[in-house]
Amino acid sequence: MSAIDAKPPAEAAAPPAASGAPAVSPAARLLAGSRWRWYEFAFWGLALGSYFVFPNKLMLISEILILGLLALSIDLTLGYAGLVTLGQGAFFGVGAYAAGLAAKYGAGAGPWSDPLLGLVIAAGAAGLVGFVTSFLVLRGSDLTRLMVTLGVALIVEEIVTQAKSVTGGSDGLQGVMSSNVLGMWSFDLYGKTAFWYVLIVTFVCFWFCRRLVNSPFGLSLLAIKGNPLRARAIGMPVNARLVAIYTISAAIAGLAGGLLTQTTQFASPDMVAFHRSADSLLILIFGGSGHLYGGLIGAVAFRIMQDFIGNITPQYWLFWVGLVLVLLVLFVRNGIVGLMANGWRRLTQKSHEGKNP
Amino acid sequence: MSFVQTAAAVETASPVLQTKALCKAFGGITATDNVTFSLPAGARHALIGPNGAGKTTFVNQLSGVLLPTSGTILLNGVDITNWSVRARSRAGIARTFQINQLYADLTPLQSVLIAINERENAASSWFKPVGVRSDLVDEAAALLARLSLSDVIHARVGSLAYGRQRLLEIAIALAAKPQVLLLDEPAAGVPEGERDQILDVVAALPAHVSLILIEHDMDLVFRFAKTLSVLVNGALFVEGTRDEIANDPRVRQVYLGEEVISNV
Structure with a gap:
């Protein structure tokens, strides 16, 4: 009761002795939350090892990584800033066509066909569209945001299919040829170059997102997600933060789209279709939002399930997807990642105090 | 309607926050009725009044959540009437x-820290x-210690007892190192013991720090406040020191119960 007077500020910096935690300063404890953990090394180790284990499935693995990257971009907005979106496919598609058009313009030899430049163009174009449309999602409820993002996606889809002279319309963009990665590695039929290219780009994007969400900026996003009213009241520029994260998220989605175009040498309206947006959101929910890994793990699970169930009952594949989605959402708090975290916690019988994603 | 009896006594120091003829109407209802108010630096001021008197509406205009229909708000003599919530906070x-x-899924x-980061x-x-x-x-840890929340700085906010959440509300507000702190019923719903x-x-x-406290608990008001304003139907009914308000028969009539007065 009189503890306020009893405790001088000097003592406050000391860790709480009563909690039984090891004696670490609050700052060190916060820092520990952003340290790389063993399961992260395990995840990327497995991703890297899949090259040697599944040499015949490299294109599929690349595609999974790209899907995962797209879902990761949604995680930034949904899992961290609390912005619901059903239109991420629009940015994916813009990126896909931007990279495709650049590569086509360079005709496989010119500087415009450089894949890394193509990615920059893809991210830039999608980021620009994201920035412009971000102002539409600042106001309104989750439902409004769902509808607005869906509407934007539909508009982009329609533009892509109608602008035949630029995009090739429903036939898709022909003649996409990227030059060699860093001028050295050409995209081969087996997808070896594509695999390493996609893996490294995905990892770099992931690393960037990881820095982002563990920073003070990332923490402020969690505040907006947790309580925008309070965030405003402490003087936070809530709208500016939302515009920033929405733009970044769109740019990463565009980058993922660019990767797909470059590795498949083709861009089609399918890349901007509504099911892209729906699938990627589904993948994130499967994997668990707010963990960064949810999108990547969700993409793996989604494609494995698609292959597995597709082999048994191809026509009922969506039935099983729906069933799994319903069960996951109803009974597991944080998707597959949440399921794994819970399992691990029970296995080790340790009472984790901090959140352990 | 507004009867400012002892305004001179209240304005001893230079005012930090002032309102001039502040009005706020929601359709036909006047929630704030021509309030001219002055908060001296370092004030310990309570805003009381019956339910629906417009206390929270008044505070919402001061903090920028609501914009007044007419009138001006001055902070250190600067007109902040149309400033955003963020600008006022800063x-x-x-x-x-x-x-x-609060942020239920984060820790205290x-x-x-989020508030301190914004400030810095x-x-x-x-x-x-x-x-x-x-x-x-x-x-941040030192501030939480001052509010005796040291033992829960890493706990999930949503899992804290209600009384401690009320303390965290105050901690977050203090993190901005404010000049003026508006406390809207800090003890509302807190069990007697806490x-x-x-x-x-x-x-x-x-x-x-200049304080404005909105509170229904007269015990808390009279222990804390040196000066009081009584709002009735959105208008400033009377202002004065603690003793003046406690002994004002009109306030007694409008708002205070006899037994509270006799305790002071």
Whole structure:
């Protein structure tokens, strides 16, 4: 009761002795939350090892990584800033066509066909569209945001299919040829170059997102997600933060789209279709939002399930997807990642105090 | 309607916050009726009045959540009537909410740190992890210690007892190092046993911070406030020192119960 007077500020910096935690300063404890953990090394180790284990499935693995990257971009907005979106496919598609058009313009030899430049163009174009449309999602409820993002996606889809002279319309963009990665590695039929290219780009994007969400900026996003009213009241520029994260998220989605175009040498309206947006959101929910890994793990699970169930009952594949989605959402708090975290916690019988994603 | 009896006695120091002829109408209902009000530096001021008197509406206009229909608000003589919530917060007006507005999934340490980061313009830093600025984290921990929340700085906010959440509300507001702190019923809903703690915290707030307290609990009001304003139907009914208000027969009639008066 009189503890306020009893405790001088000097003592406050000391860790709480009563909690039984090891004696670490609050700052060190916060820092520990952003340290790389063993399961992260395990995840990327497995991703890297899949090259040697599944040499015949490299294109599929690349595609999974790209899907995962797209879902990761949604995680930034949904899992961290609390912005619901059903239109991420629009940015994916813009990126896909931007990279495709650049590569086509360079005709496989010119500087415009450089894949890394193509990615920059893809991210830039999608980021620009994201920035412009971000102002539409600042106001309104989750439902409004769902509808607005869906509407934007539909508009982009329609533009892509109608602008035949630029995009090739429903036939898709022909003649996409990227030059060699860093001028050295050409995209081969087996997808070896594509695999390493996609893996490294995905990892770099992931690393960037990881820095982002563990920073003070990332923490402020969690505040907006947790309580925008309070965030405003402490003087936070809530709208500016939302515009920033929405733009970044769109740019990463565009980058993922660019990767797909470059590795498949083709861009089609399918890349901007509504099911892209729906699938990627589904993948994130499967994997668990707010963990960064949810999108990547969700993409793996989604494609494995698609292959597995597709082999048994191809026509009922969506039935099983729906069933799994319903069960996951109803009974597991944080998707597959949440399921794994819970399992691990029970296995080790340790009472984790901090959140352990 | 507005009967300012002892305004001269109240305005001893230079005013930090002033309102001039402030009005707020919701359709046909006048929620704030021509309120001219002045808050001296370092004030310990309580705003009381019956339910629906417009206390929270008044505070919402001061903090910028609502814009007045007419009238002006001055902070240190600067017209802030049309400033955003963010601009006012950065200029030194902080508030707590009548209903807790917290981040349920974060920890108290994070909650306070978020506010400190904003104050220090450290929140747009996106590359270095939280915790690198250990000075800011230590400040957050020290602030939580002052509100006797040391033992739960890493706990989930949503799992804290209600009374402690009310304390965290105050901690987050204080993290901005405000000039003016608006406390909207800090003890509302807090069980009897934990009220004293809130009172102690409010009493121990730094003397240079000017406080406005909205409260229904007359016990808390008379222990805390040196000056009071009584709002009735959105208008300033009477202003004065604690004793003047307690002994004012009109206030007694409008608002206060006899037994409260006799206790003071």
